[in-house]
Amino acid sequence: MxxxxxxxxxxxxxxxxxxxxxxxxxxxxxxxxxxxxxxxxxxxxxxxxxxxxxxxxxxxxxxxxxxxxxxxxxxxxxxxxxxxxxxxxxxxxxxxxxxxxxxxxxxxxxxxxxxxxxxxxxxxxxxxxxxxxxxxxxxxxxxxxxxxxxxxxxVLDTGFEWGDDAPPAPARDERVVYEVHVREMTMRLPGVPEHLRGTYAGLCHPVTIEHLKALGVTTVELLPVHAYADEPHLVERGLTNHWGYNTLGFFAPHARYASNQDPHEVLREFKGMVKLLHAAGIEVLLDVVYNHTAEQSIGGATLSWRGLGEATWYRLDEEGNDVDVTGCGNTLDLTDPVVIEMVLDSLRYWVSECHVDGFRYDLAVALGRGEDLGYEADHPFLVAVLEDPVLSQVLHVAEPWDLGPDGWRTGQFPGAWAEWNDRFRDAARDFWLADAGALSRGEVSGDGVREIATRLVGSRDLFGERSPLSSVGFVTAHDGFTMADLVAYDEKHNEANGEDNRDGNDHNRSWNHGAEGPTDDEVIQLARRRSVRNLLGTLLLSSGIPMIASGDEIGRTTDGNNNPYCQDNEMTWLDWELDTARTDLLATAAHLTELRREVPVLRDHDESVIGWYDEAGQPMTDETWEQDDRRTLQLHLAGEPSALLVVHGGLGPVDVTLPDVGPLRLRWDSAWERPEDAEGAEGAEGADEATPPGGGEPADESSASPRPPETLTPLSLRLYTS
Known part of the structure; x- marks a missing residue:
């Protein structure tokens, strides 16, 4: 030395x-x-x-x-x-x-x-x-x-030839977000060369891009790609931190996701991925973890920030112990100007140097806690990202909760922030799965259609005067059951994680439809597939920005493990060997995103275009809204074209009379196994059963002939358009 x-x-x-x-x-x-x-x-x-x-x-x-x-x-x-x-x-x-x-x-x-x-x-x-x-x-x-x-x-030379790269910049209401892990997406994807599988290069391979474009994805949201470390308890069990929420470097791309481990090549490959995705018209968002670091609690390792100044970087109590609102041992102190500077510098670096298009902030409430630990919507950091000349040009999405006091803050982030809408997730799962499962057991459950109705039109109870596009709707994400597992498991099965099934959420709002896990029962299989289509339809035909968890469109399962954060193996790698049912599901998902593009009023609207109707086609009343056993609802959205969503959560078929809102044609029914089933369906394009006799608008309600009722399949969702 x-x-x-x-x-x-x-x-x-x-x-x-x-x-x-x-x-x-x-x-x-x-x-x-x-x-x-x-x-x-x-x-x-x-x-x-x-x-x-x-x-x-x-x-x-x-x-x-x-x-x-x-x-x-x-x-x-x-x-x-x-x-x-x-x-x-x-x-x-x-x-x-x-x-x-x-x-x-x-x-x-x-x-x-x-x-x-x-x-x-x-x-x-x-x-x-x-x-x-x-x-x-x-x-x-x-x-x-x-x-x-x-x-x-x-030390890096960060030079790169960007050429004419430009952000795709879809309109906010046109976004369809796809949450994806760099490794999971391509580790088993045919057509991607083996040496590129699980890498940045694999994610932008033409085969990958072809899938994303066919699905209708505008925006990929990458699980953490900042350099990260495995935790000691995982190393002891021979496991790894697969998801990456354990940051070692806020400016460094994770080297393991590159096909070439040379430090300069790692950065070049990341930038090349962004450039090629942009060329395909796909935005890149990063899931970022600025709430804690890999140093864990005061009993953890000294790797960076702790050794430079624990009192600067971390929230500490009066005895020097970590104040942990993240569940990860420490909390970065964003009341300190140096910490705010580091985070803002990191964000600007990824935008200016690496051309990313926005960020999803893990446990974002932790970033907005003030000196007294209370959440502040006008926190200097939260405001700074909206006022910064670089950062104000990109999308910011909050995970609006943490594990600290009063940590649930959905709808309370400022200005142009978008937010993960957990109430949307819970409502969709409750209506189609948990409540339906309870009904199948003869139990009383749910609050009728009030909650699902509120979520379908943008959760104005949460976001107030902000646009419905402040809401990022999702049914599943990286943590929790996959969509296929939501309909196949009542209980989590996390034994592979080595914690005796203690980890992971016990309240999944799932329904196995009568058998736990895989089954050969064709009736159960049919019901499960329809429930997945109900969930996808609810997600993609609702107001706000939808987020698809990667693999849900092809029936991905993690074998009932609802917390596979440490499973970097075939449990989490997407399986691309698609049978008929999974191929049909992919076609359905792509069809739904296409319908979403065709019908703008589904994506964003004001309250003046909303009309609510019961199964008889009559306007909903205060009395019918309060019926806890109500399971059928019609939502009309006036526009060019107009849209009618018919929601039926009952266990038996129901006759529904469509409201007198002008000519309508059936565009999708969750009872259909594949979009092609529309060709022979009653009320499909070219048919006139759903159009008032004589065509066009009736002169007035008294002169209009009643529409013939249509029979809906149990637990189904329909979309009509004008």
């Missing part, structure tokens, strides 16, 4: 380590530190050191001069793109005050553009003394050097 000093600068550089002529400029924030070093590793010495688990050789420590406001900054010559580096910081060890400086710990740069190498949970990676099991006293500082066991940062 050798030591030297950086050259002082007359200005404060941008945070992080950035190449300039002749070297790099460095700026690191460590407000309470007494010394900070940039640690540079030569490739050969670093490899030998890490392989041997020794702290000898390969490292040059460059002392950084102190600058203003807690920053340490300087110029370091002869450091170029491709150089591996880390940080070390010395200073007070006062855990109760939030100070855990320890120069024996090699730290990641919070602004690093690349994170390379793996993390090994040896005792040395903890800032405090621990045993081989990771147990110890967080108040006693460890002198073991962590460098052999932690990843490196890499």
């Amino acid at each position: 050798s030591t030297t000093s950086a050259q002082a600068l007359p200005h404060l550089p941008s945070p992080g380590v950035h190449p300039v002529d002749g070297g790099v400029e460095v700026a690191i924030h460590a407000a309470a530190a007494s010394a900070v070093w940039l640690c540079i590793f030569d490739d050969e010495g670093d490899v030998l050191r890490r392989d041997a688990g020794t702290s000898k050789g390969g490292e040059t420590r460059v002392a950084l001069p102190a600058a203003d406001d807690g920053w340490w900054a300087g110029f370091v010559p002869d450091v170029h793109p491709g150089t591996r580096y880390g940080l070390r910081a010395d200073g007070p060890w006062e855990p109760t005050e939030g100070h855990r400086h320890n120069p024996a710990k090699l730290l990641l740069d919070p602004w690093a553009r690349s994170v390379e190498g793996s993390l090994s949970y040896e005792p040395a990676v903890y800032g405090h003394v621990v045993d081989e099991a990771g147990e110890g006293d967080p108040s006693v500082r460890s002198d073991l050097d962590s460098a052999p066991f932690v990843p490196r940062c890499v």
Whole structure:
């Protein structure tokens, strides 16, 4: 090991380590530190050191001069793109005050553009003394050097030839979001070369894009692609953090998702993916996790932020313990200007440098908590993303809850923020599954049609005067049952996760239709398929922005595991060997997105175009709205064209008279196994059974002949248009 000093600068550089002529400029924030070093590793010495688990050789420590406001900054010559580096910081060890400086710990740069190498949970990676099991006293500082066991940062040249790339920028009401995991999508996708499966390149392969376009997807929402680490308890069980909600680097794409592990190639491949998806007219959103980091609680490893200034980066109580509103051990403190700066810099980097089109924020309420831990809709961070000249141009979607006090905040994010609508999810599941299952058992359940009606037209009770397009409707997401499992399991089956089935949600609002899991009973299979179509139809024909969870369109199952966060295997990888039923389901999903495009009034509208009718075609009254046993409802939306949704959640068939709202034709029925079934269906295009005698509008209600009633299949959903 050798030591030297950086050259002082007359200005404060941008945070992080950035190449300039002749070297790099460095700026690191460590407000309470007494010394900070940039640690540079030569490739050969670093490899030998890490392989041997020794702290000898390969490292040059460059002392950084102190600058203003807690920053340490300087110029370091002869450091170029491709150089591996880390940080070390010395200073007070006062855990109760939030100070855990320890120069024996090699730290990641919070602004690093690349994170390379793996993390090994040896005792040395903890800032405090621990045993081989990771147990110890967080108040006693460890002198073991962590460098052999932690990843490196890499200086990058971020140049890329974007050509004429431009954001697809679909109109907000035209978006159809597809939540997808980079690996899951293509690990078994025929036509994608094997060496590209599970990679950024695989996700933008022509075969993948063809599927997305045929489905009608405008926007892919990628599960976390920031560099992340596996948690110790998963490593002990031989599992991995498959979903990636455990961030190590907020500026670095996760290297494992690249087909080439060279740090520069990882970034180029990510950018190439965005460019090719854009060329196909598909937006790219990132699921981002700014609420916590991979360092876990105070008993966790010291990998970056903790070693630079725990009191700056994390929410702590008066005794120096983590205030955890995330369920992940720590909470980033977005009341601190430096933390806000880091998050905003990260967001801008992904937009400006990588051309992404927006973000979905995990546990977003944690980002809007003030000094007293209360949620603030005018929190500086939440407002900043809408006012920033770069970030205001892209889409921001909140997961509007966390695990802290009063953590459920759906409908309470400011301005142009969109929000995951969990009430939509619950209403769709309750109406079509949980309540129907209860009825099949002779139980009384549900609140009639009031809740499902509210969700169909944009959840105005939650979003008030904001547009229905503030609501991101979904029935399933990465966590929880898949759509196919919602109709096949009453209980979760998470034994493969190694936690004795204790993990995951126990309240799934699912219905197995009479058998738990796979069955050869054709009656049950038929009912399950119709229920999936009801859920898809409710999702794709409702107001707001719909989000499809990847694989739901092809009947994906995770075998009843509703929390497969640690299953990077065939349980979660999409199965593309489609039988007739799954092929029909894909055709149905594509047909529904096409209908959504054709009928704008389904997507967004004001209250003046809404009409509610009962099964007799008569306007709903206060009395009929309050009927808890009501299971049939008609929703008319006046427009060009107009739309009529007929919802029937009863266990038996029902005769329905369509309201006198002008000529109508049946466009889709969830009783149809495939869209082609419309060709012979009563009221389909070309037929006139649903049109008043003589055609056109009746002169008035008294002169109109009554429409003949139509019989709806049990548990079914129809769409008519003018």
